[in-house]
Amino acid sequence: MENASTVRFSSCRGVAFEIKPHANPFAVVTTDQNRYANAEREGTSSRFRLPWDFMRNASKVFPTSIQHSMSRASSHFCDLDSDNEEEEEKDDIFYLEEGGIKEGNEEHSETDEKAILASSASKHSEKPQQPPVPKKRASRLSIILLDQGLFTVYKRLFVLSLFLNVLALVLAATGNFVYARNRAALFSIANILALTLCRSEAFLRIVFYLTVKLLGNSVVPLRIKIAVTSLLQSLGGIHSGCGISSIAWLIYALVLTLKDRDNTSTAIIVVASTILSLLCLTSAAAFPLVRHLHHNVFERVHRFAGWTALGLVWAFIILTISYDPKSRSYTDNLGSKLIKTQEFWFTLTITVAILLPWLTVRRVPVDVSSLSGHASLIKFRGGVKAGILGRISPSPLSEWHAFGIISDGKTSHMMLAGAVGDFTKSLVSKPPTHLWVRTVNFAGLPYLVNLYDKVLLVPLVRGFAYFYRF
Template identity: 65%
Template sequence: MERPVRFSSCRGVAFEVKPHADPFAIATPAAQPEPQRSSISFWPFSSSKVFPSSIQRSASKSSSHFCDLEPEEEEDDGDVILEYIPKDTYDFENQKAVIIPLPSKREQVQPSKPTRKNGSRLSVILLDQGLFTVYKRLFVLSLTLNITGLVLAATDQFPYARNRAALFSIANILALTLCRSEAFFRVVFWIAVKLLGRPWVPLLLKTGTTAILQSVGGIHSGCGVSSIAWLVYALILTLKARDNTSPEIIAVASTILGLLCLSSLAAFPLVRHLHHNVFERTHRFAGWTALVLLWAFIILTISYDPKSKSYSNHLGSRLIKTQEFWFTIAITIIIIIPWLTVRRVPVNISTASGHASIIKFQGGIKAGILGRISPSPLSEWHAFGIISDGEKEHMMLAGAVGDFTRSLVSNPPSHLWVRRVHFAGLPYLVNMYERVLLVATGSGICVFLSFMLQPCRADVNLLWVAKGIEQNFGTEIKGMMSGHPKEKVIVHDTAVLGRPNVSELSVITAKKCNAQVVIVTSNPEGSRGVVNACKKAGIAAFGPIWDS
């Protein structure tokens, strides 16, 4: 029986979970006598320019998912080098390529060796991003600080923490909630661009800030584990002094602990990736229930009198004097804010092909902003990059890779739920740099198109690799790519030009435009390949991580 295909996503770029070869690697044929070679030149997509890249000619297959470069079948007819050459080498009247002599081997761009023949995308997400990523460093830092405080409290060297262990647990919950506040980080990203988006600011400071802002999920998860540790410690102390508390307080605290553990287990990378809907719903409803019980815990602990073994009715003056109360107020406000902006709005959905849909909304949006939409706000939300000229309307490009996105193609709704508070993603930080190369494959282009439609303080260059530009994405998306200088926008249509080595092409393009940083949006393997290749070439690069 065929195994079911699972999907996940990284800020609107969807991908399948299934083993296959690296989609960006170029197959190396077995050793054999060198066949006769020919060199063929194609003039690519209308206002674009493709730098030299070595690829093998192959039969075009339907992509296994919309953002991927499709796996290709080799033909036994030798290697074909596809290169960009001037217009006069292409016969436009007869629409055919002009054959020119093959360049010497030194002039050819040699493909890099495949990094992996077999391996699942799950391993790329969970293991191959490295042991010392910024995300993991922030996780370890958060956990280490908390464990240090916990050890000092347990050894009577930190009496304040020992007496207020529950407060430290609540403080960690506040920190992890803040790290997932899209409204808060919209402000943080804006401040970062305003302060650091100046030519005299060192590039190292900019890239360091970008890495931290992209990886705050490490703080979120580190504080989540720490909140459990502090609450366990608080419960142990409470049970030791059981005469000074009530069974209700112990029961409520134990239930909160159980919900925090359940939420953390659901967020474990393996569970989150393979069962994303389970993770999302468990995280949401367990968190809400824990928040309600946290209010009950605070009211019970503040109103309980251990001497009389009863609860007092005079809470007002006591509540406002306790830190736990104010921390819980902050947590509640942070959680409620996004839900206050949820609206059901009319949408206009068009389908360029069976592979994607274009969802249009009213109102212009700044470049680099992402948004969430939902058919049912209490059960699921989906994040997509926003395309907008910043004036009258904005749109989202949704590749048909999951149940929800496929339904947009087969049965487009007239209304969708949205959050009015849009959030800033990695692309928003483009304005912090002077020269940037944006690399996208497939529908990953949606997070970058706004930079082609709106004024941008950075000098932006774009490299887009996709199959069947007009057929899969429609004339509207194709039109957005036209009208730009040929050296600024590079569109590589794999249906016409074959599949390139995107990592190598990104490095060549970044050097050509002297980019300070490369930002890529692709599937996990593709993003990893581009980021690693650029870093090896001494170019700062960032791509979506599994917990972006």
């Protein structure tokens, strides 16, 4: 296992992200040991700690758990209150010149220790003690946006999808992309189609299944498998990038329409403007700070504003196709024209992808037991394939929550829900007898274990689950 290359992925509350690889993920690294080792190699001055410093910082000298030396788990995926936890005080370390007291197994005389204590006391008495400077508290926005770094796979995909759309938009505006200039509304709908497929549970089940079938062979290089795993767990970047791009294309289409005001109708402009307003509202609700602090607001705005916008897209397509600029009226011969347009087929695909999961919503009996005051175990009837995740809800139009599924694949399956929010806490305090579920479950990070020959699953606290690939 020493020469094996390892990559670590993490999943929390339905959101997955990549953590930078480490040479030895199970190594115990203590900072103090490294400092002392470097000092001994360089022959520089050694350090001495007072006895009460050892007691106060015993957890640093004798670590009780494995310390992670790589990037820590982002609090924006779990608890945003991590900035309330004050960091431990820095060690009070006295630097002694070479020839003085050395650290290790050497014994120190009482005279030397008294001399050091007297020296430190005189230093403190000479200068008045300064009140501790309060540490600047990191804002929630910085935690959400920057905690996992600026170059995660999610953010790269976001930038890539946005860049390609901006490039095409610039070419269209400068007259170098005539097709896009004449079909700006189509490009807006195409971006909506792309972002919908990135969140379609049925579509992603097919993508994950084909990925495992095509790349699950041991002949496929590990780097390719790792890259594909990172990509599939970060499709939200494409979802977000296409959402912003659809707004940009619709604004461009409206500008062109207003310039050619004589060849369009007021109804078309009003409908397009309303769609634009709804898309802007949906994007604003999905902004990380709003989404993670007011998740229910985000979910409801995203759902109902999205449904309203989809209905208006259908109205926009019908009005646009049936309008005759010469007669300034709407024609009745709509069917033959409608099926020949790309806008119709794109919007039809969007509608099917959105409706399909809702057609599988069912209210099912559950058996909820509380293992402790911090978690609940939810049992369902019927087996589920390993690696699949499911969504449950107390009220299907209000909120949905995703959890990993444990199943024997035959008679039953279970979900373990930590009590971290209003809904999950109510599962402990008031266990329900029935919950709403979507019978079309979605594939997540655990499903991709089938890509690799060897895997080590490491369940951790706060809803995380790391897996290492060898």
